[in-house]
Amino acid sequence: MKKILLGNEAIARGLLENGCSFAASYPGTPASEILSSFLQMAKAEKTPAIGEWSINEKVAYETALSVSYAGGRAAVSMKQVGLNVACDPLMSSAYTGVKGGFLVISADDPGPHSSQTEQDSRMMAMMAKIPVLDPSTPQEAKEMIRVAYQISEEFEIPVMLRPTTRICHSRQGMALEAIPAPSLASGFSKDPQRWAATPRYRYTLHHQLNQKIEAIAAKFGEDSYQRILGSSNARQCIISSGVALAHTYDTLKELNLEDQIALYQVKMPYPLQVQTILDELVPFEKILVIEETSPVIELQLAMRGRIKGRLDGSIPPQGELIPDVLVQSISNFAQIPEEKKAPIPGKARRPTLCPGCPHRAAFYAIRQALPQGIYPSDIGCYTLGLNLGAVDTVLCMGAAISQAAGLYHAYRMKGEVPPIVATIGDSTFYHAGIPALINAVHNGAKFILLILDNFTTAMTGNQPTPGLELLADGRRGKAVAIEDLVRASGVPSLTIIDPYQLEEITRAIKEADKVTRSENGGISVIISRHPCLMTPGAGKKQQSYGMQITEDCIACEICFRDFECPAIGLDQESGRARIDPNLCSGCGVCAQVCPQEAIKRI
Amino acid sequence: MNMQIAITGRGGQGVLFLTRILAECALRLGVEVIASETHGMAIRGGSVISTLKVGSYRGPLIRSGQADLILALDEGSVDTYAHLLAPHGALILNTPRSSSSPAIDATGMAAGIGSPLMANLILLGFALKFKKLFCDYSLAESVTKAISPERFREANLNALQLGYSASDPEGDG
Numbered sequence: 124m125k126k127i128l129l130g131n132e133a134i135a136r137g138l139l140e141n142g143c144s145f146a147a148s149y150p151g152t153p154a155s156e157i158l159s160s161f162l163q164m165a166k167a168e169k170t171p172a173i174g175e176w177s178i179n180e181k182v183a184y185e186t187a188l189s190v191s192y193a194g195g196r197a198a199v200s201m202k203q204v205g206l207n208v209a210c211d212p213l214m215s216s217a218y219t220g221v222k223g224g225f226l227v228i229s230a231d232d233p234g235p236h237s238s239q240t241e242q243d244s245r246m247m248a249m250m251a252k253i254p255v256l257d258p259s260t261p262q263e264a265k266e267m268i269r270v271a272y273q274i275s276e277e278f279e280i281p282v283m284l285r286p287t288t289r290i291c292h293s294r295q296g297m298a299l300e301a302i303p304a305p306s307l308a309s310g311f312s313k314d315p316q317r318w319a320a321t322p323r324y325r326y327t328l329h330h331q332l333n334q335k336i337e338a339i340a341a342k343f344g345e346d347s348y349q350r351i352l353g354s355s356n357a358r359q360c361i362i363s364s365g366v367a368l369a370h371t372y373d374t375l376k377e378l379n380l381e382d383q384i385a386l387y388q389v390k391m392p393y394p395l396q397v398q399t400i401l402d403e404l405v406p407f408e409k410i411l412v413i414e415e416t417s418p419v420i421e422l423q424l425a426m427r428g429r430i431k432g433r434l435d436g437s438i439p440p441q442g443e444l445i446p447d448v449l450v451q452s453i454s455n456f457a458q459i460p461e462e463k464k465a466p467i468p469g470k471a472r473r474p475t476l477c478p479g480c481p482h483r484a485a486f487y488a489i490r491q492a493l494p495q496g497i498y499p500s501d502i503g504c505y506t507l508g509l510n511l512g513a514v515d516t517v518l519c520m521g522a523a524i525s526q527a528a529g530l531y532h533a534y535r536m537k538g539e540v541p542p543i544v545a546t547i548g549d550s551t552f553y554h555a556g557i558p559a560l561i562n563a564v565h566n567g568a569k570f571i572l573l574i575l576d577n578f579t580t581a582m583t584g585n586q587p588t589p590g591l592e593l594l595a596d597g598r599r600g601k602a603v604a605i606e607d608l609v610r611a612s613g614v615p616s617l618t619i620i621d622p623y624q625l626e627e628i629t630r631a632i633k634e635a636d637k638v639t640r641s642e643n644g645g646i647s648v649i650i651s652r653h654p655c656l657m658t659p660g661a662g663k664k665q666q667s668y669g670m671q672i673t674e675d676c677i678a679c680e681i682c683f684r685d686f687e688c689p690a691i692g693l694d695q696e697s698g699r700a701r702i703d704p705n706l707c708s709g710c711g712v713c714a715q716v717c718p719q720e721a722i723k724r725i
Numbered sequence: 726m727n728m729q730i731a732i733t734g735r736g737g738q739g740v741l742f743l744t745r746i747l748a749e750c751a752l753r754l755g756v757e758v759i760a761s762e763t764h765g766m767a768i769r770g771g772s773v774i775s776t777l778k779v780g781s782y783r784g785p786l787i788r789s790g791q792a793d794l795i796l797a798l799d800e801g802s803v804d805t806y807a808h809l810l811a812p813h814g815a816l817i818l819n820t821p822r823s824s825s826s827p828a829i830d831a832t833g834m835a836a837g838i839g840s841p842l843m844a845n846l847i848l849l850g851f852a853l854k855f856k857k858l859f860c861d862y863s864l865a866e867s868v869t870k871a872i873s874p875e876r877f878r879e880a881n882l883n884a885l886q887l888g889y890s891a892s893d894p895e896g897d898g
Contacts, residue, residue, distance in 0.1 A: 125752055126752075127745070127748045127749055127752055127758070236763065259783065260759065260783060261759075289761055289784075289785055289786065292761060292762050292763070293759055293760060293761045293762070293785040294744070294745070294748050294758075294759070294760040294761075294762070295758065295759045295760070295785075296748070296751070296752040296757065296758050366784060366785075368783075369783035369784035369785070370783075370784040370786060372783040372784065373778075373782050373783055373784045373788075374788070376781075377788070377791065445786055445788075446784065446786050446787070446788035446791075447788050447789050450788060705841050
């Protein structure tokens with residue numbers, strides 16, 4: 124049977140078709156749907172495979188790895204910046220190796236569409252010395268899982284699957300295979316020299332790892348390298364991997380170059396069987412390597428002069444290799460005139476918080492209460508508080524709190540401390556905020572921290588957080604309350620407020636500033652708590668108002684420029700603000716924002 | 726049969742649902758299909774594009790000047806994505822104003838039948854009427870019926886029919 128699957132669904136299906144018994148993840152675009160699909164499909168097929176949304180990627184990695192240590196097939200999935208968080212166990216587990224097949228799925232985001240970086244997880248695989256497979260289509264992503272588990276179990280090594288955004292979020296028709304019973308743990312065999320190796324044995328493990336990598340290249344390298352276009356008289360060739368290969372394939376056909384340029388696909392960019400490739404390349408006068416994002420294949424081939432690619436500027440050093448970019452690079456390489464310069468696309472709409480988003484009210488209150496403040500923030504929907512002027516820094520998960528502390532120390536040394544108001548979401552607080560908060564309290568930092576608790580991991584599609592009783596597969600878990608964690612961290616001042624009550628939260632922020640600056644002050648935490656309206660049913664549970672703009676409106680634009688509600692805009696005909704009823708959530712906060720009292724709840 | 730289609734709009738307008746319908750139509754016709762959807766930073770209200778390639782393609786993205794058809798649910802997104810259209814390509818637009826390309830006030834019509842969110846199916850029905858797609862109305866209808874959630878099924882089919890039987894304000898309908 125053929126079915127249309129999203130790339131992430133194809134990966135989930137591939138895991139189940141190959142007996143994966145346990146999957147763990149922390150949500151992050153573009154990887155988020157892998158775990159949720161895995162659990163939905165496992166449920167639908169009634170297999171005993173299980174999984175979890177872990178508190179962060181490092182914990183997800185370590186939990187899934189231990190299932191493999193005990194002999195079961197397991198997988199961990201995350202986005203590329205999540206792999207940074209899991210880097211510690213990644214590097215170490217390459218040395219210890221695994222027992223049951225263990226896959227690390229790290230979804231890269233060239234472009235970047237929704238990430239802080241364009242980093243290439245294949246580089247991380249090369250650094251850790253584990254094999255990495257690079258699918259060029261959703262279907263291939265599913266197919267590669269079989270060989271990935273095979274390599275992992277034969278060589279007792281973690282194997283990485285590296286899809287990119289255009290694989291994860293593409294749909295393709297593909298054949299489904301039966302889902303067997305999962306490969307469950309056989310039991311943990313004690314072997315302290317391996318699982319608890321001291322540095323001396325780590326040296327031995329590194330030696331074994333190097334041997335494994337050589338053996339994997341020898342055994343699987345040849346099959347992972349295939350010619351897929353080009354006639355026998357082709358004088359030039361392109362080597363490519365991942366979705367860039369798919370774009371290259373289409374572009375060569377569209378330019379009618381498919382006979383003149385041979386196209387090779389590399390399915391396993393590391394480890395390469397270099398000699399086989401170099402032998403194959405002898406007849407070609409010119410060679411171009413096209414890969415996203417870093418020159419992983421190109422660096423391993425290391426034939427300066429003959430090979431073109433990122434290192435000599437034939438391929439742009441940053442950005443997604445979309446067909447419009449590739450057509451220029453390939454035309455230059457083949458020395459054919461470009462058809463015509465691609466027109467510059469129009470400007471995309473700038474992203475904003477949803478209508479009715481509780482974060483908007485909280486950010487507006489921060490600006491109203493402490494306009495001279497510095498506002499460190501964090502990763503999540505609320506990063507869009509940038510537009511509201513209430514986000515000054517965004518570094519990585521949890522950094523809002525450590526950066527607020529650093530800013531405090533910097534200004535304290537200088538002698539005068541401005542208001543510092545940090546913002547962090549609930550899921551991000553659990554992920555990496557807790558150690559940062561303990562550290563800030565311990566070291567005597569003073570600032571205001573708003574934990575924007577909307578009871579969900581909103582940006583990535585509303586996955587549950589540890590604050591809820593809901594687990595990844597719908598079962599009931601134990602909720603761990605943010606306020607208990609905050610108190611246990613030694614925070615002296617804690618308030619919980621619904622940000623829809625704009626006046627109250629504004630007052631609370633001003634009050635928190637006074638408390639923080641007092642002699643026994645410290646960190647004042649405000650939990651700004653209101654459910655995300657994208658959570659199913661959340662909108663229905665709250666009071667919804669019909670909204671009206673009266674003749675008192677003077678088009679001051681505060682409601683849509685400063686408050687930036689996407690449901691409000693300027694009506695050219697009346698010259699007043701206008702509310703789009705299709706977008707308006709009826710939260711009524713704009714009525715509290717309007718200085719003319721021209722917005723009424725009806 | 727090779728065809729490259731872009732579907733554009735704003736988040737929440739049903740771009741992805743149209744993509745699913747068309748991908749499923751291709752599958753039923755037994756032709757290869759690959760589609761891409763863009764998940765931006767914003768969930769609601771941001772501009773969205775999805776591309777669908779039917780036939781012997783490997784990559785999901787459409788290069789400038791290669792789209793055979795653009796279905797635009799939001800006028801504002803046309804400026805952003807019009808460069809994708811091939812010289813021979815067709816742009817089918819949802820707009821309350823009359824325009825030179827095949828156009829329909831799908832949002833207005835959807836509001837008229839009390840389902841403002843059904844503009845996507847009205848636009849699809851309209852495109853099918855113009856025979857701009859690789860599949861015909863009856864196939865699209867049967868797929869829509871199969872993949873619509875039960876509580877929307879009837880309204881979805883009505884909307885598709887409404888678009889299919891609409892006349893083009895400036896055109897030949």
